[in-house]
Amino acid sequence: MYYKIGVDVGGTNTDAVLVSHTNEILAKTKQTTTLDVSSGIRNAMNEVISKVDVPKEDIKYIMLGTTHCTNALVERKELNKIGAIRIGLPASSSIPTMADFPEDLKTLLGEHIYMVHGGYEFDGRLISPLNEEEVKKCLGAMKGQVESLAITGIFSKTLPDQELQVAAWAKEILGNEIRTSCSHQLGGLGLLERENAAVLNAALQKVASKMVNAFKATVHELGLSSQLFIGQNDGTLMSLEQVQDYPVLTISSGPTNSIRGAGALSKVESGIVIDVGGTTSDGGVLVNFFPRESTQAAQIGGVLTNFRMPDVVAVGIGGGTIVRFEEGKCMLGPDSVGYQLKEKAIAFGGNTPTLSDFFLANGELKIDGSIDASILRAAIEKNVDIAFTEALIAVKNQIKATIEQLVDKLKTDSTEIPVIACGGGAFLLPREISGASKVIFPEYLEVANAFGACIAQIGYEEEMVINTMQQEENKALEQLLQKVKDELLKNGALQDSVKVLAKESIPLAYLPGATKLKVKLCGDLLR
Amino acid sequence: MRKIGTKEIEYIAMGSTVLGTGGGGDPYIGKLLVKQAMKTYGEVNLIAAEELKDNALVVPIAAFGAPMILVEKLFSGNEFTKAFEMMEEYLGKKIDAVMPAEAGGLNGVIPFAVATQKNIPIVDADGMGRAFPRLEMVTFTLHNIPVSPIAQADEKGNRNIYHTIDNVWGETLVGATTIQMGGSCAIGCYPMSGAQVKKAAVHGIVSYAQKLGEAILDAKDKNRSPLDSLIQEAAAIKLFTGKISNVTIKTEGRWNKGICEILGLDENQGSRMELDFQNEFLMAKKDGLPVAITPDLIVLIDAENAQPITAEAVQFGTRVVVLGMKANKQWRTPEGIVLGGPQKFGYKEKFSPIEELNKN
Numbered sequence: 001m002y003y004k005i006g007v008d009v010g011g012t013n014t015d016a017v018l019v020s021h022t023n024e025i026l027a028k029t030k031q032t033t034t035l036d037v038s039s040g041i042r043n044a045m046n047e048v049i050s051k052v053d054v055p056k057e058d059i060k061y062i063m064l065g066t067t068h069c070t071n072a073l074v075e076r077k078e079l080n081k082i083g084a085i086r087i088g089l090p091a092s093s094s095i096p097t098m099a100d101f102p103e104d105l106k107t108l109l110g111e112h113i114y115m116v117h118g119g120y121e122f123d124g125r126l127i128s129p130l131n132e133e134e135v136k137k138c139l140g141a142m143k144g145q146v147e148s149l150a151i152t153g154i155f156s157k158t159l160p161d162q163e164l165q166v167a168a169w170a171k172e173i174l175g176n177e178i179r180t181s182c183s184h185q186l187g188g189l190g191l192l193e194r195e196n197a198a199v200l201n202a203a204l205q206k207v208a209s210k211m212v213n214a215f216k217a218t219v220h221e222l223g224l225s226s227q228l229f230i231g232q233n234d235g236t237l238m239s240l241e242q243v244q245d246y247p248v249l250t251i252s253s254g255p256t257n258s259i260r261g262a263g264a265l266s267k268v269e270s271g272i273v274i275d276v277g278g279t280t281s282d283g284g285v286l287v288n289f290f291p292r293e294s295t296q297a298a299q300i301g302g303v304l305t306n307f308r309m310p311d312v313v314a315v316g317i318g319g320g321t322i323v324r325f326e327e328g329k330c331m332l333g334p335d336s337v338g339y340q341l342k343e344k345a346i347a348f349g350g351n352t353p354t355l356s357d358f359f360l361a362n363g364e365l366k367i368d369g370s371i372d373a374s375i376l377r378a379a380i381e382k383n384v385d386i387a388f389t390e391a392l393i394a395v396k397n398q399i400k401a402t403i404e405q406l407v408d409k410l411k412t413d414s415t416e417i418p419v420i421a422c423g424g425g426a427f428l429l430p431r432e433i434s435g436a437s438k439v440i441f442p443e444y445l446e447v448a449n450a451f452g453a454c455i456a457q458i459g460y461e462e463e464m465v466i467n468t469m470q471q472e473e474n475k476a477l478e479q480l481l482q483k484v485k486d487e488l489l490k491n492g493a494l495q496d497s498v499k500v501l502a503k504e505s506i507p508l509a510y511l512p513g514a515t516k517l518k519v520k521l522c523g524d525l526l527r
Numbered sequence: 528m529r530k531i532g533t534k535e536i537e538y539i540a541m542g543s544t545v546l547g548t549g550g551g552g553d554p555y556i557g558k559l560l561v562k563q564a565m566k567t568y569g570e571v572n573l574i575a576a577e578e579l580k581d582n583a584l585v586v587p588i589a590a591f592g593a594p595m596i597l598v599e600k601l602f603s604g605n606e607f608t609k610a611f612e613m614m615e616e617y618l619g620k621k622i623d624a625v626m627p628a629e630a631g632g633l634n635g636v637i638p639f640a641v642a643t644q645k646n647i648p649i650v651d652a653d654g655m656g657r658a659f660p661r662l663e664m665v666t667f668t669l670h671n672i673p674v675s676p677i678a679q680a681d682e683k684g685n686r687n688i689y690h691t692i693d694n695v696w697g698e699t700l701v702g703a704t705t706i707q708m709g710g711s712c713a714i715g716c717y718p719m720s721g722a723q724v725k726k727a728a729v730h731g732i733v734s735y736a737q738k739l740g741e742a743i744l745d746a747k748d749k750n751r752s753p754l755d756s757l758i759q760e761a762a763a764i765k766l767f768t769g770k771i772s773n774v775t776i777k778t779e780g781r782w783n784k785g786i787c788e789i790l791g792l793d794e795n796q797g798s799r800m801e802l803d804f805q806n807e808f809l810m811a812k813k814d815g816l817p818v819a820i821t822p823d824l825i826v827l828i829d830a831e832n833a834q835p836i837t838a839e840a841v842q843f844g845t846r847v848v849v850l851g852m853k854a855n856k857q858w859r860t861p862e863g864i865v866l867g868g869p870q871k872f873g874y875k876e877k878f879s880p881i882e883e884l885n886k887n
Contacts, residue, residue: 091682094560094604094640121709122596127683154600190598192556285844294842311844412772412843414790465595467706506776508593513706516595 002060005048005226006454007041008257008447009033009066012278012339013424015450016044018052018059023264023455027051028447030424032339037068038214045222056223065231065253065453068211069204073251073301076108078210079203080179083112083146085138086195087153087162088119091127097152097195102302109203112146114138118162119154122514123467127154130162132169139173146174148205150198152183154191158464160184179205185246188463189516193297193306200303201248208247212240229456229525233309235260235290236459237525251300254449255312259284259291261452262422265442271418272410272436274403275448276425279321279336280314283406286420290501290522315406317399319356319425320345325384330394332402346379347371353383355428358395361388365427400430407435422448460488461502461520469513477505477517484519493523528578528648532570533562536636541743541834542736543635545761548824549838550807551632551658552594560602561639568643574624576652576730579721584620585650586611586718587628588638591662591679591701592711594839597633602682606713607641609680614715617676617688626650626724628665628716630732631658631807652728654717656855657824660806662701663694664867666857667717670727677701678715681708729855743833753833754848761826763850764885766811766818767800768793768830771845787827787841789849800849802827804838809872811849819851820874822858822867823881826850851881 003026007016010033018027029047034040041064049056072078084097097113098106116135117128142149149170153163160182167180181201187194212230219226229237231253243250258275263286275282285292291310298309316334320341324331337344337352344350346357347370359365361376370376377388384391407419416437421429422445433439444451462484466476485498502520531539540558543551565571579585588607590597615622625638625645630653642649654665662674674697677689685708691697697716705712719727742760746753758765769789776785784805791798800818803810808825811818819825827836830846853859858867859880865871868878 088600090603090605090684092601092603094602095556095563099559099563119600122599123709125709127600127709189595191601192559192598292843311842409770409846410844412770465599469706508595508710514593514596514710 002058003054004061004063004454005045005059006450006452007044007062007064008254008449008453009037009041010254010277010449011067014040014044015447016048017444017447017450017454018048019451019454025444025451026054028444028450030446037066037071038218041066041215042218042221045218049222057225059224059226061229061454062219062224062226063229063231063237063453063456064215065257065449066211066250067254069207069247070251072204072207073200076105078207079108080147080206081145082109082148082150082199082202083142084114084150084152084199084202085135085166086115087130087151087166088127089115089117091119091154092191095192098199100192100304105302109199112142120156120159122155122158122465123470124159130165135166135169136173139170143174146178148179148181148202149174150181150183150195150202152191152195152198156182156184157189157462179245181205186248187306189465190306193304196303197248197305197307200300200305201246204247205244208244212244216240231257231453231456233307234459235456236522237456251307252298252309255282255284255310256291257452258282258422258449259286259310259452260289260455261448261450262286262420262442262445263289264455265422265444265448265451266420266440268418268420268440271420272407273420273422274406274429275423276421276428277318277423278338278341278425279316279318281317281403281406281425282312282314283410284310284312285410313406313409315402317355317402317428319354319428321355323353323355323358323384323395325386325391328386330391330398332395332398342369346383347376351383353380355395358392359427362392396430399428400433403429404434407433411435421445456525457522458488458491458493458525459501459520459522460484460491461518463516463518465508465514465516467513468515473505473515477503477519480517480519484521488521488523492525497524499523528572528574530570531573531639531649533565535737536561536565536639538737538740538744539733540636541740542738543630543632544835544837545739545757545826546630546635546656546736546824547632547658547835547837548807548826549804549836550660551629551634552590552597553837554633554636556598556601557590557633557636560604561636561643564604564640564643568646571639571642572648573651573733574648576650576725576728579624579650579724581720581722583623583721584618584718585624585626585721585724586614586622586715587654588625588641588713588715589628589634590637590711591714592705594633596710600682600709600711602711602713604640606680606682607637608644609686610678610713610715611641611645613678613680613686613688614676614718617678618718622647624648624650626728627653627733629653629655629658630729630736631655635736649733650724650728651733652724652730653732654728656729656732656858657822658807659867662698662716665717666729666855667719667727668694668866669857669860669862670723672717672719672723672727674716676718679704679712681712729857746833754828754830757828757833758850761850761852763826763852764881765848766851766885767791767798767813767849768795769800769847771841771843771847774841774843785838787838789847792846802849805872806838808838810869810874810876811851817876817879818884819881820869820876820878821872822854822863824852824854826852851885853881
């Protein structure tokens, strides 16, 4: 018998659950996200531990999904001094590193940018060999001025050895404390997007180390000696050591956790998940217990990357969404009072009618500290100048119409599929949605994201291009599959739990003979 | 004559994606490359075909290879000038202007990189008025202009000059060496006179691409729907509104073939569209009947932001509008239909113009 704690940090709330080894929820909490993030995490963990009587030494694993890195990027705060080396001359010099970065970020990060000879062709032949002297000269120029280094090589996804060699030389010249971000660990094909990811990753390594230390300290303070993990954006987990190497992969783990958590809570493997928060309802698609990924390139802090982000569509419906009536017509948001619900909403003495006010007044929602329902109804009537029952019907119809549009947008065909509600604002969702086979409100839906964090699996993927005139396609695909499987087992997946999420070979347009292979596997981390 | 700077390049790149009809490679890389070159070398003069002297030497410049490779092994930037210089050296004559071979996709912007570095004008014309997958599929072929000599250069410094017996062999031989060069290279081809450009090229296509790009990107500032602006500017026929419900891709020989299925919404509720693509979108069928056939242009547009979607980026569930645009009149001649029509791509259906197919 052992226990796990899952924590998910969102923009408004930090949620935590304590679950048994069979994923039964024993305690849950919602705490306010704090400015420093860490004290919110401490409050949430402390709350779930104190709610149940389990021996602390039996809490074996703690999983955290956090916004530390996203915040640092968006606010451009605490970013490292970085250097960047691109390996690929004479190719690639037409477009310099950070060419399409927002100006402020380029100024902040772009002081030590170098290109050196090297790189591979798609079929594994050298573009140029590495030149040790050339690389070490660039490294020498950065000495004492950078804290971490982004290293990106052409077709390093196929052959990473040049990136690894440059990383080894970096330790030699810049000292062992230099952190390196090798692009082959951070994304798929597409040099600029992968290089962007490596640059952002390098910039975030100090933030990640601080976050890891704070997390460790918090866990220690609470008297726990659990093994710690951090969630990635593809719904899989990383160890604390890995997070410090690849912090950029933690960005946007929130939506993934919600989608997977809602699926597991409702025991539905495919459907639509709608996570209702304070400002928006975020809809995602669950396919075989994993979120459907977007094919659109994801922008992070204004920078184009090729991350595996879940395909999420948001509409402006949340607990704090402002309700307006114009000429008798109900308009919802898209603006929201957000985290200021308890100051601005009518139910808490403010004068802004929000969606929460209507549901409180109708007795469908209870929040400590709100005014009496009958007084609230009168106050709403006075504010919107329409009879309450009439206004409530208009509000609910408007919610229903918006949510039905969202569901329709997410569906790929006209087959009716289940819709799973989750998040603190799930009470807003209608019990029936056209296009949905059923609407499920699972128990503990308000903490689906924290639950999602603690059921995360471990995953690994690789992609490469081969010349089918030199290599047999099926054989190459099988070899790639084996390589990915070995990697996955090395990272701690249980042998008999390994599942194939993707195994594809796609011929390249305009280039007969070249084919792209992609393999993605996942497995359970813990028993 | 007018100046083209980085601002205009944004619009042209967007318009080139529309003219790419799902293929031609994403112009994003090309746009960054040209903007970077313009930072150093400055703006470019765009001239109309009529402004050319009849005896002027004009050379189309293009990127050749797989878009997937181009986004990983970026150009050095010197390949294009190398191909240009080789052509001058070989012909023993100065080139007076460059032009795009293909206004659709990546190659709609690539020649600007050479024009700015060499400080020579670019002609407002191309050989397709869209994107096509093979080197011989240009209006120049219809006028018996030979593709050769072809000057080819890669980023490493390897160079070739080709003499081919016809334009199809140009595609065959350059294709074969390109894979050995690592999947991408730069070429100069179809060297021709000003008089030939006036007769054989698709005129005004760069300005047209720019207008299409402006229609999409500037609509919001003018409080207009980007989709409506695009339809108006392109004189396009709205063929279908719906949601992508399935995508299948298979290989047949050298083609990357696929079918994108769209289920109707709004006025097309209950109907179904199939878009056949072989790198580019080539055939649109509504409830089993063709409503647009190559060489007419079939453009898939994201209904959310009115931006064109390439065949590689087609994704389930996206709300889309399918537009049909008339091909340049040279493609609609009997010879043009043989070179760029449905039989060239192995379809049974005979070509019929979109305005005929959508008469009611």
